[in-house]
Structure formats: structure tokens, C-alpha cells
Amino acid sequence: MRSGTRREFFKDSLAAGALAGASIGARRSDTAASYDRISGANDRIRIGLVGSGGQGRADLNKMIRIENVECVAVCDVDDAQAAKGAALVESVSNRPPAFTTRDFRKVLDQKDIDAIIVGTPDHWHALPTIMACQAGKDVYVEKPLTVAIAEGRAVVAAARKYNRIVQMGTQQRSAPHYSRAVEHVKSGQLGKIRLVRAWAYLDWKGEIPVVPDSDAPPSVDYDMWLGPAPKRPFNKNRFHSTFRWYWDYSGGLMTDWGAHMIDIANWAMGIRAPNSAVSVGGKFGYPGDAMETPDTQQAIWQFPEFSMIWEHALGVGRGPEAREHGVAFHGNEGVLVIDREGWEIYPETDAINKPRRYKSPGMPRQSAGSSDYHATHIRNFIDCMRSRRLPNSEVEIGHNSMIACHLANIAQRLGRQVKWDVEKEMIVGDPEAQRYVSREYRAPWKLAI
Missing domain, CATH: 3.40.50.720 (NAD(P)-binding Rossmann-like Domain)
Known part of the structure; x- marks a missing residue:
């Protein structure tokens, strides 16, 4: 192009x-x-x-x-x-x-x-x-x-x-605790942010056994279900909620939960899209199951002044910070960690030519409360x-939050780094x-x- x-x-x-x-x-x-x-x-x-x-x-x-x-x-x-x-x-x-x-x-x-x-x-x-x-x-x-x-x-x-x-x-x-955490990141109190980390480790989603193709249920207009996607025989694994593990219809956990967590990173950092993406991973947890998309994946995106890491895994639940999902903002003064239940700040340390000390006071866990933000x-x-x-x-916020996810999946499928022109919204070279x-x-x- x-x-x-x-x-x-x-x-x-x-x-x-x-x-x-x-x-x-x-x-x-x-x-x-x-x-x-x-x-x-x-x-x-x-x-x-x-x-x-x-x-x-x-x-x-x-x-x-x-x-x-x-x-x-x-x-x-x-x-x-x-x-x-x-x-x-x-x-x-x-x-x-x-x-x-x-x-x-x-x-x-x-x-x-x-x-x-x-x-x-x-x-x-x-x-x-x-x-x-x-x-x-x-x-x-x-x-x-x-x-x-x-x-x-x-x-x-x-x-x-x-x-x-x-x-x-x-x-x-629309969640008050996310808004408060984002404002704290933007306030500069964490110092310069050099790394953002986001993740989803879902122990409640596991292996999908291989099943043969079959006729679609009589209650279903299967051709309409396929719509713009390629024509192929019906398979119940590719239907309803498990469609997201197939490239024809979705982008796996990278676009499913990445859509949520990367959006928080974009919001707090005031960014649109990365300059490059690289991704590794594969079907390491369930190598013989029916999914096409990776059950284990790590992506790295480069931005002008910081880098961002994504990682996910299906069938296990202990992600970074020993929690299922979240976003962590690593600043020179402290690290803010947030998930759907709340957020906290861990103070950074300094031991350069002196005994180790905390750089900032930190903040104990701030609960999300009982707000129904859905x-x-x-x-x-x-x-x-x-x-x-x-x-x-x-809609533009939604679009921008998905760019990094899609670029990571492109890099994953091709097995190489991809470079992105943020203004033209095109892959370079x-x-x-x-x-x-x-x-x-x-x-x-x-x-x-």
C-alpha cells in the first residue's frame, strides 16, 4: 500500500x-x-x-x-x-x-x-x-x-x-476507582513512567477438546452467522462463546482481555498507539486442543518514552503481582497497580551510595467499592x-485501545517485529x-x- x-x-x-x-x-x-x-x-x-x-x-x-x-x-x-x-x-x-x-x-x-x-x-x-x-x-x-x-x-x-x-x-x-488511579498516574507523583505492564491469567478458561465438524443446529442461520468471515463447515468449537479462539472471528485473549487492560494504559499514559510490536508465545498450556490463538502470549510495544508489556495465560491464575488481571505503572518514584477490585501504590527504593530507602510514601489498597460500573x-x-x-x-478511544492488541497479534502470527506509523495508521516496510x-x-x- x-x-x-x-x-x-x-x-x-x-x-x-x-x-x-x-x-x-x-x-x-x-x-x-x-x-x-x-x-x-x-x-x-x-x-x-x-x-x-x-x-x-x-x-x-x-x-x-x-x-x-x-x-x-x-x-x-x-x-x-x-x-x-x-x-x-x-x-x-x-x-x-x-x-x-x-x-x-x-x-x-x-x-x-x-x-x-x-x-x-x-x-x-x-x-x-x-x-x-x-x-x-x-x-x-x-x-x-x-x-x-x-x-x-x-x-x-x-x-x-x-x-x-x-x-x-x-x-x-466509567469506574470511579479506575478514574482516580488514572488521575494519580497523570499527576506525576509516580515520577517518570518507564514501563507499563498489563496482563490476564484466567484459571477459569481452559482446554477445548477437538470435535468433528457437524451440521449447524436447525435454529441457526449459519451462513448469516459467518457473514463476512470465510465459508467453512459448522463446528461447535467455533460457535457462540468459544468463537474468540479462532482467527477468522477474533484475536484470542489478546483482544478479549487486552481490550480492557490496554485501554487503561492508553488512558493513563495519554497515548494512541505504539511505534512497534513484537510477540512470542503459542499453545504451550494445551498444545493438542482445538484453539488457534495462543493460550500463552507475551507482547512488547515500544513508545517514544516508555515500553509496555502484555502477558496472558489460560488455565492458570497467578499473574504478575499474584493476581488474575491488572495494569502496573512503573515510575521512578513508585509503582501503581490496579485491577477491577482496587488499586495501590508500592514505593520505589533508592540505594545509590547510601542505605536503601523509600523514595515515596506509597499508598495502601484503595477498594473499588460496590459501584456497578457496567x-x-x-x-x-x-x-x-x-x-x-x-x-x-x-469510538475513537475504542479504536485506539485496539491498535496495540491487533499489532501484537500480527507480530505473533508472522513471528517478527512490526513497525507502525501512528499518524498514517500503516505498518512500515x-x-x-x-x-x-x-x-x-x-x-x-x-x-x-
Whole structure:
């Protein structure tokens, strides 16, 4: 790909044109009219759920408990999952959604729907989000924002072009204890930060036994489930929650939990993306199981003034600092460690030409408390739909937090370092690696802004 502006980058990276058989122009609604429907604090907001799996329903459950928010449509390619979503709506709202469908485009066609939740498998995040923006709807999209960097930039462009509110489901951005810890990092009290370390060691996710391909369940539109991903026979290991361990649909634990933890690093350090990435690892814990993505992985990213390390492992739970997940900011004066339960500061030491001493007083564990920051994050989205202010994890934040994750996986798959032009959002001097920045869509699906 030639060098150039982001506009030129899109021309080279993304297939132009609309979805075959779908009129994008017909799906666009007037932005002002859309805004007028929800501009009053007492106006009812109507939601459609696209992807009624566990996470999609969890998001929906929080959203429909907010005053003057209702779900009028549930979409899933699996009728059984759609039925669960519809049952949830009825149990909370005392009435079922107006309709269920296997085709998200039918949700977008409904002019009275103000926003959608995208809780689909990861390979289906970009298209519904972009097409919802084109249809004049706001979007709460689960992490990771997309499975390729070019898709993420396209989602940002669509949100900007159609003036839509798009929030990614990295709920730590709405957690008070994360905000306080981030402000402490930014205050300079830790001294110069030279290293950031992030990790996820999940002892509650383990081996996936190999099973043969089979027919898809009769309740499933499997071709629609595949969507833009390559055509292949149905296999239950590649379906529903375990899809994330296959490159066609996701990026393994690197993009699953990396989306959360790397986002905290980006937030505190005020960064967009690294200059380079290298990654090692493999299927070391379960070499014979069915997963494609690494069960053990370490990545290193270079930034102009510090480096960042990621590590993950499946089936074991003692990560750095003897905890399952977290982010550690190593400064000259102290080390701040944070996870979903709280944060603390360990003082650094100095023994240069003198007895060892502490450089700073440190701070004991600060509890996260009982805040339901998933609910707060959902409410932030709804509030921003009304105010038209950018939400806590708005789409560009979501896109930037994923770049490091995707670059690490590209380096992992190719077995070499990749260098990144932060401004042009292109890999430098490696045409083979650059091909991984975008993804090829299976016909008739195409990406258009």
C-alpha cells in the first residue's frame, strides 16, 4: 500500500460499495429528526439488540432498567438466543419486544429505533455498527471494537460522518476507582513512567477438546452467522462463546482481555498507539486442543518514552503481582497497580551510595467499592444520546485501545517485529504484515462508509 492520508488509506484498505441488495441511502435517516426524538430528558429511547448472547443480554439488562428506555427488537441468528433476549425484555418490562429477527438489517429499517446494542461475535462488530450509523442510530458496541485495524478506523469515520454516539463496552472507563488511579498516574507523583505492564491469567478458561465438524443446529442461520468471515463447515468449537479462539472471528485473549487492560494504559499514559510490536508465545498450556490463538502470549510495544508489556495465560491464575488481571505503572518514584477490585501504590527504593530507602510514601489498597460500573457505563451512553456529548469510551478511544492488541497479534502470527506509523495508521516496510491491517470480506458483504 502506498503512503498517504487516511482518506487514501481507506481507499486502499477497504472495499468500496454497499452491501449487495441493500440500499444504504434508503437506510440513512435525517440526523436532526433522530436527535429530536430523544433530545428531551423525558423522551423514550427505543433500543434494538443485535446479538443476544450472554454479553449482549447483560448489556441489555442494564439498559432497559434505565427510566424511559425500552427494547423493541431482538436480533440473533440463533432463534434460541433470540428467545432468551425476548424473555429478558418481557421479564423486566412486562411486555415482549415488538419483534425478533435473524437479520440485523430489519432492525435498522425500523425508524422508531434510536440505538442498537451490538453484542455479536467480534467479526460481526464493524458492519452493524457502521450501518447503524448510516441509518441514523447510535450504537453501544461490545469490545473489541473490530477484528482489524482498518475496520476500526472505518467505524470511527462512520460515527463522525453521520454524527452518531458510539460507545465501546470497556466499562472500566466509567469506574470511579479506575478514574482516580488514572488521575494519580497523570499527576506525576509516580515520577517518570518507564514501563507499563498489563496482563490476564484466567484459571477459569481452559482446554477445548477437538470435535468433528457437524451440521449447524436447525435454529441457526449459519451462513448469516459467518457473514463476512470465510465459508467453512459448522463446528461447535467455533460457535457462540468459544468463537474468540479462532482467527477468522477474533484475536484470542489478546483482544478479549487486552481490550480492557490496554485501554487503561492508553488512558493513563495519554497515548494512541505504539511505534512497534513484537510477540512470542503459542499453545504451550494445551498444545493438542482445538484453539488457534495462543493460550500463552507475551507482547512488547515500544513508545517514544516508555515500553509496555502484555502477558496472558489460560488455565492458570497467578499473574504478575499474584493476581488474575491488572495494569502496573512503573515510575521512578513508585509503582501503581490496579485491577477491577482496587488499586495501590508500592514505593520505589533508592540505594545509590547510601542505605536503601523509600523514595515515596506509597499508598495502601484503595477498594473499588460496590459501584456497578457496567451499569454506569451503560447509563453514560444513554445520557450522551440525549446530550450528544462524547461518551466515556467513545469510538475513537475504542479504536485506539485496539491498535496495540491487533499489532501484537500480527507480530505473533508472522513471528517478527512490526513497525507502525501512528499518524498514517500503516505498518512500515512490511507489505505482508500490512495485509493483516485490513481483512477480506466474503461476498456479498462489503464495508462502506
